[in-house]
Amino acid sequence: MKEDTMKTNHVVTIKDVSEHAGVAISTVSRVLNGLDRVSDETRIKVEKAVEELGYVKNSLAASMKTGKSRIIVVVVPDIINEYYTAVVRGVEEIASQEDYYTMLFSSRDSHRREEKLFSGELGRAIDGAIIIPAYDELDYYRNISKPVVIIDRYVSGSDMHAVVIDNHKASYLLTEELILAGHRNIAIISGAQEFNIGIDRVKGYRDALKNYGIEVRPENEMIGNWYQEHGYRSTLELLEREDPPSAIFAANNLLCIGCIKAIREKGITIGKDISLTGFDDSEVAQLLEPDITVVRQETATMGKIGMMKLLDIINRNEKTVYPKKVVLDVELIRRHSVGKI
């Protein structure tokens, strides 16, 4: 906290500037916002005064008048998951380019925390939101009285603005990869069947199996949540069966970590005794021995496009280039966690 080095610790306002420059307050405001016509002469006078007094706008006061805060909130399920922070990075990049401020908010996958956010004071203060939802009831998000773009997770049948990846294709590719290596008994570990990320990933897996004429076995579908613990327990259970699968597809990064832990614990070798495909790429996936076959998703791009869409909505930009729902393509990254059978 700065000590009171100067007696008159007066914060300089637009009024001070106007007096110092010898013009009206409104004139200063117009110069500052580059509005209307202002003679070069006065503009220079004002700019000089701003410089000399070290004026910086009180954006809170401005917000009150305009109703715009230039703050947007980014809601992620978990701040510590690098998959989500990569999305946030993309959002931030565009936002700061356009002089918007971003507030990061972690819902911790709790819908109650989301609700509290949007029904509270902050919900009134923001200009818009980019949300990775924690709740599969589309109506809730639709009724937020601010511009909203949904990212990553999608509720099917919703007509909201959204940016997602092609989960079905990703899942299909990762399963197909296992099939082409000769595997027939393939398990999937996935999270809940609420959002597209759950439903489409399981569907992609099933469709791949069907397409190659392989029986879809319900006991091979380990559906639970998206956290490491579920990946761990499911894998243990799978490996302890009489007829264990020869390959596992873990449908997100945390599940994959849990899965690997369990496999290690059992003392068997990935890529040899058991094959594995993950989903989200990361440093970890590349560094493990063997490195994991995954799908590359343009996470940062997802954030960027989401933010650009949001800006289009806020500014009521008619000639936006984006469809309501943007689906990004994915690409298989072949590594060494899949062994031929």
Added chain:
Amino acid sequence: MKEDTMKTNHVVTIKDVSEHAGVAISTVSRVLNGLDRVSDETRIKVEKAVEELGYVKNSLAASMKTGKSRIIVVVVPDIINEYYTAVVRGVEEIASQEDYYTMLFSSRDSHRREEKLFSGELGRAIDGAIIIPAYDELDYYRNISKPVVIIDRYVSGSDMHAVVIDNHKASYLLTEELILAGHRNIAIISGAQEFNIGIDRVKGYRDALKNYGIEVRPENEMIGNWYQEHGYRSTLELLEREDPPSAIFAANNLLCIGCIKAIREKGITIGKDISLTGFDDSEVAQLLEPDITVVRQETATMGKIGMMKLLDIINRNEKTVYPKKVVLDVELIRRHSVGKI
């Protein structure tokens, strides 16, 4: 954006509440803020009106009057590094308990971005800041005209409020561990010698060597930056020497990743051909084969204490329990990346 389902899309203000309850505006405000004396009768009238109209306070307007926004900004060097996000988690936990909002800001280790933040409008709007600095000039941070707590990185000689870990001890322990395993030719890979995190870590390394009567060899100190690339290049260089070290101490998580990449590339085995200690613990460090010996830091605690300190400063709490500079203890986590010689 909510469509105009209702004709009069009027946002309900404190004035509406006052009219509905039949009291003065000021009375409503007093009820809302729990100030002064209000008769039970009117309090109930007001609360009922608030409920019925669904009033929610416009905190921007309030901020303008009070000069307090209940927003604090958390500045981290990189939003995607889980070490930093773990700190942020701790901050958020305390902040939300106390009804403060947090804005996350990534400086990308650029002092210019920091400067822009604090000299700009937002710098005026916030009530305080928690900063992992990108700049080693203490004067800069001291002159921020808001309460500030420095986290993780510290500028020695500074008298600012700060929460850090005991870097010297951590570094000493990690080096000692290698010495006790019989290593004599030990290299360190570290970032710049600006903050405590660089200086103390190198010093801890040197002190451990000296203490065991081992020669400190300048060519074994690979000083650069804190990023993966530096870890990678340094390791390659070390391994290609005529007399390569038998052990490497990588002084942060990214350096350690780069180091491992290089070692893998050379086709040699960690824990056997070369020993390795890292610094920051993480999922990765546990999952690698072998898992890496590191030091456990209470990252979340660091964030929590930082936020509690900040609150004390903001509220001018005299009887704070925290010293100006809080140093947290560390603990060695022995895994399997260190081999006996």
Added chain:
DNA sequence: CCTTATTGTCGAAACGTTTCTACAAAAATT
């Protein structure tokens, strides 16, 4: 019973902007 203290409420000013209306001066058109 009169004075003084306390309690609860009101009205109005203030916070620092933006923006609308009005209007004078200058320029352009007759």
Added chain:
DNA sequence: AATTTTTGTAGAAACGTTTCGACAATAAGG
């Protein structure tokens, strides 16, 4: 030269709160 248009500026109202001073009504003290 008289009128109209354009240009630049000023003044004031408004945004939704908080908070201060004023003031009745009631309670307490003498």
